[in-house]
Amino acid sequence: MATQRYSVTPHPIETLLTWVKSGEIAIPEIQRPFVWDATKVRNLLDSLYNGYPVGYLIAWRNPTVRLKDGTTSSGKRILIDGQQRVTALMAALLGQEVIDKDYRTRRIRIAFNPLEQKFEVTNPAIQKDATWIADIAEVFSPEVGLIGVMDDYLARNPEADRKEISGILQRLWQITNNHVGVIELAEHLDIETVTEIFIRVNSTGAQLSQADFVMSKIAADERNGGNQLRKAIDYFCHLAVSPEAMPRIEKNDTEFVKSEYFQKMRWLSNVNDDLYDPSYTDMLRVAFTSEFGRGKLQDLVALLSGRNFETRDYEEEIAEASFERLKKGVFNFMSKTHFDRLTMILRSAGFVTSNLIRSKNAVNSAYIIYLRGRAEKMDAAELERLVRRWYVMSVLRGRYSGNAESSFDYDIRQIEMHGLAKYANAVIQSELSDDYWSALLPQQFNSSASTTPSFVAFKAAQAKLGDLGFLSRDITVRDLLLNRSDVHHVFPKNYLKGRGFTAARYNQVANFVIAQSEINISIGDKSPDVYFSELADQCSGGSQRYGGIADIDEMRANLETNCVPASVLNGSIPDYDDFLEERRTMMAEKIHLYFKSL
Structure with missing residues (x-):
């Protein structure tokens, strides 16, 4: 029955x-x-x-x-x-x-x-x-x-x-x-x-996440201060996005303002950084996984209920201890020192704007790695390097794009068993093998989505390595990403459209470079053989049509920096598909060089 x-x-x-x-x-x-x-x-x-x-x-x-x-x-x-x-x-x-x-x-x-x-x-x-x-x-x-x-x-x-x-x-x-x-x-x-x-x-078919149930459990437990803890999570995530809400919270929730939670988040009132704006799901994920050594939020619901996994009973002592541990994890998450250090590490890896942050779970995993390293008292420089490399590996391999919770749970349990540095370095070496760099990564550039992880990593690599923008003499890719830039088609879009190419063909990411708007506009719809010929002429005393580079060696260096074969200056314009194939390999090699620099 x-x-x-x-x-x-x-x-x-x-x-x-x-x-x-x-x-x-x-x-x-x-x-x-x-x-x-x-x-x-x-x-x-x-x-x-x-x-x-x-x-x-x-x-x-x-x-x-x-x-x-x-x-x-x-x-x-x-x-x-x-x-x-x-x-x-x-x-x-x-x-x-x-x-x-x-x-x-x-x-x-x-x-x-x-x-x-x-x-x-x-x-x-x-x-x-x-x-x-x-x-x-x-x-x-x-x-x-x-x-x-x-x-x-x-x-x-x-x-x-x-x-x-x-x-x-x-x-x-x-x-x-x-x-x-x-x-x-x-x-x-x-x-x-x-x-x-x-x-x-539910007639709307709306989804409830496991984080929703955790928030329910937290808020309902007044005996262990759950309502204040839930408010802390909610307010922190809101203030991270809208720091201007701080005065309203101070005015409307005087009881919470007196709490230790509020003092831990006051620093957000002066922050206008959107690199990492966590949701309550992100915050719970990081706080729980880093502090409890588990990755499945259903376990947190059970622990906050007082579940004894051995006897299957529910005990008040376990609930109390679990709330205290979660509170500690939340404080660690909210710490200005920790939060600033995480975003600093991401920026130092070239991920300089929120537009380059395509996976919140990859950031969450980086934060978990950072907090675990702090708990293990790892050397600061060694920990920063490990977090950078782990984050880039996670982005390139889409480690948390599928069943993220199972991946979190597996990783943290292995870290508990083997130690952070040993496990993380082994995963990085396995995921980013020689075969990955030489064979798989070039194929990841066979995409027409500008948000594809390989192209995002390529832009971060250029920002980290200090590359100049396409045909720019002084403006770096980092400057362009932080301010205003265009994604320029090396083989111009309308040029290819006029020859019958579909969007999936002319928008290949291996046809993209980061360029100043004025350079992109100047090139317009010209065929590659025309404007590359004009670039060669520009370096031989001709008129300055595109950017300010007038030296042929400097021009070759700029093209190679942007993974465009310098042979195009000699009139050797490859077939479009051959160009894409060659550039995919060059872009993969750049990311490999970049990763070694991390």
């Missing part, structure tokens, strides 16, 4: 709101801040008033935990789906404030017109109109209540029929008697099963 995985029970809205107020149901605020606009709140109330279904709520009961004194504590319900709806009801019916996307605390006031039986978002015109009840929260308020609202309304609208208005307001007041189905998931279910049930039940 199959094990029952859930139960479905209808509950009055009033009961649900009571549970939330008492803490029986924990709203983990996965989607915090409140993301609904006021019109959605209005529509929800209109549906309830007219008896329309408003969907199910999904709750997942925490496991029963054995306390230190030997007694057990039955876990509270965590609201997995329906947070926005419940928060909207709390705001509109009970008058509770919400925090909006700008981290401002505000009221959502919904008005009701008994004569038209219509809901609207309160506005100044409605507030002046006697036919409207400007804030329905008054109906549900113990201080005012249904009778008080009705008497006030009839005083303002003496022509209204008392019996009719009384019946309509009674119907409004009884909204809280409407039932909503609560799907309660069994406490023994793992994250994968909970996720599958959520997707099957």
